Amino acid sequence: MQRHKLKAAVLICAAASLATAIAPASASTRTRSPADVVIVDCFSHPQVRPNEFLIACGDGNSILTALRWSAWKPNFATGRGLNVVNDCRPFCAAGTFHSHPVTVRLDRSEPLKKHPHVRHYTQLHLVFTDSRPSGMPRMVTYRLWT
Template sequence: MDASGDGRHVRAPRSRMRTATLLCAAAALVAATVPASAHTRAVPAPVPEPVVVVDCFSKAQVRPEEYLLACGDGNNRLIELRWNTWGPQTATATGIDMVNDCNPYCAAGRFRPYPVTVTLSSPETWPEHPDVRRFTMIRLLYTDTAPDPVPKDVTYKLVY
């Protein structure tokens, strides 16, 4: 019975019933096809701190333009470094290795330029700063001539 009290049954038009059914079916279909990842907000991964190279003064550097190789006397310095890569495992650059020829002795010598490709590698935890990783190896590949008696391809351990 309806609210009018006349004993007649009032039916909703078929088109309304059909529309409601279709809407429910569409909602169920959408809910089933949306991946679970779309229901949650993506949390960005933490950005790791870059690996550093430590200089003669125990200062951490990233992509330095210059790097002193001979800390004791300053007779060997990398200059004009242009970094091609700086990643979590290696870093590569091109630049100039300025080396004192020490002729006739170092105080009277001349600094001579040698084009070089530099590769930093072997990152390890920096003991003085356990939350920082530092490169521990440096490779110098001379692209022309190398300073005598250094080979054209040489690798050194960085101890700073």
């Protein structure tokens, strides 16, 4: 009987650890009001002023971290943070992540397709303010998913 209790405790701890590990790291820093424009993450969760935002949903090799927002308006949002990028040398699984300071701008808000009463930013602009990933231009624009 004791052995079954031990197994159950181990399984519960493992499940809790797994749930924590797969929870989105880009949780919003404040509660969203109905009037807020959002940014939609890789898991289709709307967020306002996230601390982190995963750019490379497929492989996780590019993420914005330490985000500090100076403006979050209906037409645009601006802030600063770090773009943490895998150099993929000699290949991505063995690569090293490097942090690069960036300014961030979100714009082109549109209604969400599945929730037309909610507006979301559809473009992300990064400007590398110091170092930048090899081969990457100083300014980069990404079309965000809907």
